[in-house]
Amino acid sequence: MAASLSLSVLLLSFVSLGVALPREAIFDAADVLSDSGFVSMSLTLEIVAETLLEQSPSATVFAPSDSAFKKSGQPSLDLLRFHFAPFPLPPPSLRLLTAGATIPTMLPGQSLTVTTSDRLISINNVRLTGSPIYDDGFLLVYGIERFFDPAFQLNRQRPGPDSNSSCSGRNHTASSSDSFDQAVQTLKSGGYSAVASFLGMQLSGVAEHGGITVFAPADEMVMNRLGDIGEYPAFFRRHVVPCRLLWNDLVDFGEGSELATFLEGFAINITRSGGVLTLNGVPVFFPDVFFNDRVVVHGVSDVLAPQENAVVHVDDEHNLFDPSEF
Structure with a gap:
């Protein structure tokens, strides 16, 4: 099973992570919402803009209808956070997501789940408008008929018991599989050719038992x-x-948890910043870019650098990767 994205638009929004969305864009989106019959969400967007959007360089907003507000009443701030994704999601990218793919939200530790992925897209079993109500490339707003349920769950295959933080960077030997080739092809088509080429040359035989997870910078x-x-x-x-x-x-790991990598002595530290999960201080900007029974790929906004005071040891004798391949 795989979930892939065309990430060129997403990458633009993460070149300068410290740049906030301009207030003009937020007010423009509110005006368009009001003109499109989403008056309640228009007023709500203006109220929560400073809290939710002005700290983010880009966002996708899922706007419930006026009838949903009338039925449910004014939502809590946490429920509103659950309707905001911290990056732009244009329709072509949404359509490439398979059912079961997850979309992180501005509610810490909570994600939305894609439940259909054809022309009529639904998330958490709630249908989206076919086209964004507002789209300036960085801020997108879709209409939805009712509020998302934070308790929604989609039954799907979860990783086996070997998929945990106790795994260590041992050298596995296994034959290459079609599922691994799928990961390489998805990376190449999604703007990760450097990582894809490396995996194709060096890691085609290691995804056995608990499999592997790749944190891929563009x-x-x-x-x-x-x-x-x-x-x-x-x-x-x-x-x-x-x-x-x-x-x-990943979101189940506690603050400060560490993941061992294939580089001896190098660990990935999991923290959260403004509700966004970070790895050695680098945000995961699109999770589950690809996943199947052997390989999971998450997009990260930058390369993972050693943390301060960390000592990295490379054992050349048992080096999994052969420098002569490059």
């Missing part, structure tokens, strides 16, 4: 941060975890 970020070719093996090793961890597994 090509632009990789090229900006890579130096000498001799650094490539260690660079990529620290972005791969020898466990299969879906988004729902």
Whole structure:
């Protein structure tokens, strides 16, 4: 099973993570909502804009109808956060998501779930308007007929018992599988050619038992941060975890939890900043870009660098990756 995205639009919003959405865009979106018959959400957007949107460089808002507000009353701030995703989701990207893919929200630790992924898209079993009511490339607003239920759950296959933080970076040997090739092809088509090429050459035999999780920075970020070719093996090793961890597994980890990687001595520290899950301080900007029975890929907004005072040891004798491949 796989979930893939065309991420070019998403990447633009994360080049400058500290830049907030302009107030003009928020007020423009509120005006369009009002003109489109979403008066209650229009007024609510203006009220919560400073709290929710002005701290984010981009967002997707799912706007319940006036009848939903009339039936449910004024929602709590937490319920409103559950209707905001901290990045833009244009229709082509939404249509590429398979049922079961998750979308993080501005409510810490809570995600939405795609329940259909054809022309008529639904999330948490609530249908979206076919086209955004408002779309300026950074802020998108979709209409929905009722509020999302934070308790909604979709039954799907979860990772096996080996998918946990106790996994260590041991060298596995297994034959290449079609499912692994799918991951490589998805990465190549989604703006991750550098990571895809590396995985295709170096990791086609390691996704066995508990599988692997790849935290993939986009090509632009990789090229900006890579130096000498001799650094490539260690660079990529620290972005791969020898466990299969879906988004729902990641958000279950407590603050300060650490994940071992294939780079000996390099760990990924899980924290949260403004409700956004971060890995060594780098936000996960789109989870579950790809997942199947062996491989999970999450998009991250930058490369994962060693944390301060961390000591990284590379055992050349048992190095999983061969520098001569590059």
